Amino acid sequence: MIEIVDSDRCIGCDICVKACPRDVFDSGDNGIAVIARKSDCQTCFLCELYCPVDALYVSPYAELDDEVDKEQLTAQNLLGSYTRHMGWHQGKMGGTDKDPTRQLRILNRARQDNANLNPM
Numbered sequence: 001m002i003e004i005v006d007s008d009r010c011i012g013c014d015i016c017v018k019a020c021p022r023d024v025f026d027s028g029d030n031g032i033a034v035i036a037r038k039s040d041c042q043t044c045f046l047c048e049l050y051c052p053v054d055a056l057y058v059s060p061y062a063e064l065d066d067e068v069d070k071e072q073l074t075a076q077n078l079l080g081s082y083t084r085h086m087g088w089h090q091g092k093m094g095g096t097d098k099d100p101t102r103q104l105r106i107l108n109r110a111r112q113d114n115a116n117l118n119p120m
Ligand code: SF4
Pocket: 001, 002, 019, 020, 021, 022, 023, 024, 025, 040, 041, 042, 043, 044, 045, 046, 047, 048, 058
């Protein structure tokens, strides 16, 4: 369940407000996101995934209030950690560059380009 919006990190981009399929967030003062309907959270992690500045923490415990501490989570680098586990991060390549299917497509394309340049 969503537990934390770090107002020190939040840049008020509204992405989580728009991305949340359960309309859990409101845009608060200065655009800072606020958790308005916590019990509607379905623990899908989309907000944490899309937040560009790692200002959110979704606890994997879907059914209970996880009494987390922001300072402790920050010290453990856990804010936005789901995003990093998925290979997403601002300014960083996504995980698709390591996807073997994509690598095969690149290899096939290179072979085709080579065949076109050197027809038999
Ligand atoms: S985890 Fe999913 S449902 Fe919960 S607040 Fe984030 S986007 Fe909304």
